[in-house]
Amino acid sequence: MIIGKVIGTVVASQKERELIGLKFLAVAPIDLLTGEVQGGGVIAADAVGAGVGEVVLYATGSSARQTQITQNRPVDATIMAIVDTFEVGGEVLYLKD
Amino acid sequence: MIIGKVIGTVVASQKERELIGLKFLAVAPIDLLTGEVQGGGVIAADAVGAGVGEVVLYATGSSARQTQITQNRPVDATIMAIVDTFEVGGEVLYLKD
Amino acid sequence: MIIGKVIGTVVASQKERELIGLKFLAVAPIDLLTGEVQGGGVIAADAVGAGVGEVVLYATGSSARQTQITQNRPVDATIMAIVDTFEVGGEVLYLKD
Amino acid sequence: MIIGKVIGTVVASQKERELIGLKFLAVAPIDLLTGEVQGGGVIAADAVGAGVGEVVLYATGSSARQTQITQNRPVDATIMAIVDTFEVGGEVLYLKD
Amino acid sequence: MIIGKVIGTVVASQKERELIGLKFLAVAPIDLLTGEVQGGGVIAADAVGAGVGEVVLYATGSSARQTQITQNRPVDATIMAIVDTFEVGGEVLYLKD
Numbered sequence: 241m242i243i244g245k246v247i248g249t250v251v252a253s254q255k256e257r258e259l260i261g262l263k264f265l266a267v268a269p270i271d272l273l274t275g276e277v278q279g280g281g282v283i284a285a286d287a288v289g290a291g292v293g294e295v296v297l298y299a300t301g302s303s304a305r306q307t308q309i310t311q312n313r314p315v316d317a318t319i320m321a322i323v324d325t326f327e328v329g330g331e332v333l334y335l336k337d
Numbered sequence: 338m339i340i341g342k343v344i345g346t347v348v349a350s351q352k353e354r355e356l357i358g359l360k361f362l363a364v365a366p367i368d369l370l371t372g373e374v375q376g377g378g379v380i381a382a383d384a385v386g387a388g389v390g391e392v393v394l395y396a397t398g399s400s401a402r403q404t405q406i407t408q409n410r411p412v413d414a415t416i417m418a419i420v421d422t423f424e425v426g427g428e429v430l431y432l433k434d
Numbered sequence: 435m436i437i438g439k440v441i442g443t444v445v446a447s448q449k450e451r452e453l454i455g456l457k458f459l460a461v462a463p464i465d466l467l468t469g470e471v472q473g474g475g476v477i478a479a480d481a482v483g484a485g486v487g488e489v490v491l492y493a494t495g496s497s498a499r500q501t502q503i504t505q506n507r508p509v510d511a512t513i514m515a516i517v518d519t520f521e522v523g524g525e526v527l528y529l530k531d
Numbered sequence: 532m533i534i535g536k537v538i539g540t541v542v543a544s545q546k547e548r549e550l551i552g553l554k555f556l557a558v559a560p561i562d563l564l565t566g567e568v569q570g571g572g573v574i575a576a577d578a579v580g581a582g583v584g585e586v587v588l589y590a591t592g593s594s595a596r597q598t599q600i601t602q603n604r605p606v607d608a609t610i611m612a613i614v615d616t617f618e619v620g621g622e623v624l625y626l627k628d
Numbered sequence: 629m630i631i632g633k634v635i636g637t638v639v640a641s642q643k644e645r646e647l648i649g650l651k652f653l654a655v656a657p658i659d660l661l662t663g664e665v666q667g668g669g670v671i672a673a674d675a676v677g678a679g680v681g682e683v684v685l686y687a688t689g690s691s692a693r694q695t696q697i698t699q700n701r702p703v704d705a706t707i708m709a710i711v712d713t714f715e716v717g718g719e720v721l722y723l724k725d
Binding site for chain 1: 338339340368369370384385386394396397398399400401402403404405415417418419420421422423424425426430
């Protein structure tokens with residue numbers, strides 16, 4: 241999975257029927273070495289009730305469809321967890337409030 | 338999924354039989370932090386009636402085949418939604434006319 | 435899918451049995467904004483009788499196995515169509531002879 | 532698979548139910564030519580009891596779900612092996628203590 | 629598939645059970661335009677008896693599991709062929725001894 245920060249929201253009324261009811265969030269990846277937000281993120285379906293500003297884990301590809309909320313839906317990126325702590329090299333790069 | 342802008346069209350008369358009837362559009366990804374069009378896009382099948390100039394969400398990989406129009410077809414990128422609004426950090430980066 | 439130009443050929447006599455009979459072509463991706471050939475291409479199986487110099491669409495991943503010629507074969511990139519025209523922003527970037 | 536170094540840990544209490552019980556580690560890829568740690572890693576589930584500081588192999592995509600511990604779980608990156616030796620060009624780039 | 633050069637070996641005694649018996653080789657991709665070895669390679673399972681120094685084709689993703697030796701195993705990159713000749717633009721970039 242990729243660790244990233246939820247930075248925004250997407251609303252789309254005209255869409256593939258199987259996407260109806262899903263919440264889509266813009267997630268920017270976090271650099272593992274520095275903890276800083278990077279470019280190159282995704283628009284992910286939310287399986288855990290995440291909100292803007294939170295640090296999350298998201299899965300991509302067919303794994304993104306292995307949740308109750310996304311199974312058999314045309315989703316290729318899903319937020320799977322809300323991160324409490326992220327440590328690298330003994331240093332805490334992120335700690336949830 | 339990736340948020341992108343439909344920037345062009347592709348016509349191909351000689352093709353794998355299972356692709357017949359699909360519309361293919363060139364989609365360039367949009368940078369999540371700036372809202373600007375970037376390089377590195379795809380040629381996506383259209384599942385929602387999108388047109389050139391619109392901002393869309395597209396899925397890649399096996400998820401691109403999870404729609405009624407693309408199932409069991411050799412498609413690895415499909416436009417799934419037409420975006421109404423895209424907000425990052427409380428700022429509206431895109432608003433459909 | 436990715437739009438690219440067929441730039442070369444690969445011959446391999448010692449190979450996984452399920453690859454026997456497939457033609458493999460080197461395909462370089464084409465930049466969607468400029469129409470120029472880029473680095474970072476693939477060696478794709480040919481499902482449509484493409485030749486060197488032609489502009490094609492190729493699919494990657496599991497979608498590459500969704501054709502009659504490639505099903506159940508260990509192929510992760512397949513040429514699916516020969517492009518006639520490719521237009522971006524109202525400008526014709528490629529027109530087949 | 533990708534060879535990488537385990538550089539950190541992630542803890543997430545609020546998560547998709549099928550992730551409960553898995554250990555997640557931050558893994559940074561190792562450059563094949565130099566043996567140095569690079570940017571662009573992943574958060575991988577651990578299938579082999581790896582620890583911070585070890586050099587490992589991890590698989591991504593649907594292959595990440597082909598282990599006893601990860602099958603049918605929404606995981607897209609799994610540590611599959613702990614590396615003993617890594618040699619390039621006759622030179623030992625890594626040797627486990 | 630990707631064309632690459634086998635540049636090294638990996639040994640791992642502690643690993644997911646389904647990987648036992650597979651040989652793992654480090655493969656660096658070859659630039660299609662120049663024929664030169666690049667960064668960014670993978671550790672691939674060997675399905676064809678390849679050795680260090682040889683130029684090969686490898687498949688990634690679920691296609692890597694579509695061989696007799698790798699089926700149902702957690703492998704995401706497999707060497708599928710040993711290249712005899714690689715030609716680009718009428719020029720031979722590689723010819724096996």
